[in-house]
Amino acid sequence: MSASGIRAGHRGTAVVTGLGVVAPTGIGARRHWESVLAGKSGLGRITRFDPAGYPVRVAGEVPGFVAKERVPGRIVPQTDRFTHFALAAAEQALDDAAVDPQALPEYAMAVVTASSSGGTEFGQREMERLYQQGPSWVGAYQSIAWFYAATTGQVSIRHGMRGPCGVLCCEQAGGLDALGQSRRLLDTGSELVLSGGTDASLSPYGLVAQTMTGELSTADDPACAYLPFDAAASGFVPGEGGAFLVVETATSARAREAQHYGELLGYAAGFDPPADSGRPPVLASVIRRALADARLDPADIGMVVADASGVPGRDRAEAQALTGVFGVRGVPVTAPKVLTGRLYGGAALDVATALLALSAGVVPHTAGLDRAAPEYAIDLVVDRPRPLGPRTALVLARGHGGFTSALVVAAGNRTDVTP
Structure with missing residues (x-):
């Protein structure tokens, strides 16, 4: 038995049967892929707030995302934009995989996400209310909506997934780490894992926190702002959004006669x-x-x-x-x-x-x-x-x-x- 709880020789086959995408290149896996093939960029001047006074003014924003059209209305004011993205992407992934969570044992389904900034926009809004209007104006959901694990909790509650749930806070590496953990959970008894992550750090507070690394591009032209491996490279451009994947055992996928995008x-x-x-x-x-x-x-x-x-x-x-x-x-x-x-x-x-x-x-x-x-x-x-x-x-x-x-x-x- 290894430290991970996986018996020697008992690693199974983990396959991805569903994808959900909310990204600057489009909402939905198909639209995102069309943009990738066409080389259609989602980078542009920040529009969620006036970036004139900030050193970074170019970012990747998700176009046309209206939370109340994709997230249950009562949840919208209780959660941050990064959780709105996650709920929408998770729903897409489950639909794409043709999975009905209600038809599966609730403790056999797990949720593992990656998180970086947490609910920065929600947190900024509540802090503004605190300092401008007083503590009575701070909402009760401030205690959880900013939290890096808020998305894991909301997704698991929404779909009745009561198996192992977790969050990995490893910045950019976290999306891969979450999928590595998903494979491990399948090997220790889970049948299906909803995994991935989203970010939404394009608020004044979130952007200021990012600039502290000194690694963001300050170029004003979106076409020149992010040029990795290029002689003119000057840093990277931040973006928002992400993806969720349905990861399940090959045995489970075969039993459902489900095709899969690939194997981890x-x-x-x-x-x-x-x-x-x-x-x-x-x-x-x-x-x-x-x-x-x-x-x-x-x-x-x-x-x-x-x-x-x-x-x-x-x-x-x-x-x-x-x-x-x-x-x-x-x-x-x-x-x-x-x-x-x-x-x-x-x-x-x-x-x-x-x-x-x-x-x-x-x-x-x-x-x-x-x-x-x-x-x-x-x-x-x-x-x-x-x-x-x-x-x-x-x-x-x-x-x-x-x-x-x-x-x-x-x-x-x-x-x-x-x-």
Whole structure:
């Protein structure tokens, strides 16, 4: 018996049968995928508030999202925008998987989400009421709506999922970590896990907190603001939204005669040492451990969905890890997040995009870039999508402070997502 509770030789097959997407590239998996294939960017000047006095003025905002049209009315004023996104994406994922939670044992269904900023907009609003109008104006839901676990609780209550529930706060890496935990829960008795994450940090308070890292782009032109692996890279653009995935055992999917987008083959995580330690970043070793967990060699990987920080030093470290594992220009690399910005707790969107790409048999391109800077020595896919080789993908994510994760996914038998 391992420390995770999984008996030796008893790891099962975890498949993804449903996707739900709320992103700057569109609402719904199909619309998001159409935008990715077309290289249609969701980046633009921030409109949720006037950003004139802020150093960062470009972000990825979810277009046309009206909470009361997608979330039960009584829940809207009780929760933050990041939870509204999550409830909408979770509903989509369950519908896409053709799962009726009421037909499953309530304790056999689990919910695991990733969270980063929590309910910043809700929290800011309540703090404004406190200081401008007094404590009697602060609502009772302030105590929970800002909380990073609020989404997990609301999704589990909404769908009667009373099995293991949790949240991982690992910034950008959290979306992959949540899916790694989902696979573990299937191996320890759960039949179905609703997993993923969303973020909604585009409020004045949320934006100020993000600028403290010094890694956000201050460019005013959305076309030039986020250029990972490019000689002109100057940081990244923040975004909002994310994705939810229905993850279940292959046995469960077969019993329901459900097709799946793909399989979660391998996962690994690590934590970078302090910058002054003299030790290298852990990304290369995390990649190798994820491949070993998937029982694959580097040559078996058809594409890499990069973390693509846009910060030159971090891009260089990622490129070095990739060339160290795959060789110089040894694997196609793509960064579809240039269309959405970095979504922090919503980084499971990269996994959803990878699964859609595997289903379609293409490597999506990194829109807006001519090529990778020669110093990086990676095969960055630009200009247009490219035919996919092996039907497997490696998805990478790194969070502020050192969180590092890698997830290997393989194509499934679902092919109805190609526009």
